[in-house]
Amino acid sequence: MQATSEGMSLNSDVPQMLHMDLDIKDFCSDWAHCDLMSGYLARMVSHNRLDSLLFSNLYSSALNELLETVFRVHGEDGKLECAVRRQGNHDRIELTFPADQPTFETYRQAIEKVQASDAEALYLEALFTEDEPDAGLGLLELGVDYGARLTIDRLENGRMCLVAELALEDETE
Template sequence: MGAVSEEPVKAAFEPLLQFEMDMRTFLSDWQHCDQLSTFVARMISHNRTDPIRHSNFFSFALNELLEVSFRGGAPEGRIYCTAYRLDSTERLKLSFTCLPGQEEFYREAVSKTHGEDAVARYLGAISTELAPDREVVLLDLAINFDADVRLESCTPDSITFVVDLPLEGTIS
């Protein structure tokens, strides 16, 4: 008879909702960022402790991530987004076609969200009067939402972000 494993089974993130859209259509109107984030947030927040608060925070975070794809996306291909949940954490997985050479920019921007100087970089960036760039948006998610931002995969023409947001009970 075989040995019984003593290791606990790790729970997996469960998919809640996903959408995909033609990238050219997505990029045709800035309002798509807000419309999609509001819809997804309302759909997945109904069973949280404070659904309105959760929806507002989730919508803001997703909108910021969609804006990253809006500013750096290429009109070819598709944009894919899936929302997952594991206990008190929401996971966003966003894949989109990007302009040639963007992979290195995104790798550096994501690594800066984990750096010791992330807060200082963020505060310095938001103190200017310039519109926030994609790096600042990723720093905003990491600092203000305690999000874990990472890249899951990259190809020369596409990128996949994975963002874990511990929204339930951590933001007051």
């Protein structure tokens, strides 16, 4: 696992706070990695917020849902990279991971639901379905409940980037 601090991304004007990466197979070797990574990163980025405890708790919840989604839906080989950025009250989480075309398509459909006009109804439907919850439920929750702006990018070498932009601190006030 590698961590860097400070600096700007080559493709983002939002300052980067932390970057972590690990092999997707290592990440997916244990479900607890989602909880550990989200908890660790939430701690690291919450110290100078308006309310560090509230922020850390919310940030961890949001990031955990993203990581759990990637845990369930991802491609075969390569690294999972997690970059977290911040500008003012605006937080940006970027997860880059291996994704074949069907994987990317799954995310595309999930994002479509988040952006749909009846996203809230879709969220409730997914939340209370009799079946196992859909892998995209976490993304729907982020869009509907956290007001997150979610986007995906197709990258070279069979990879994709899932981006969540959040304004959590406004919600705590």
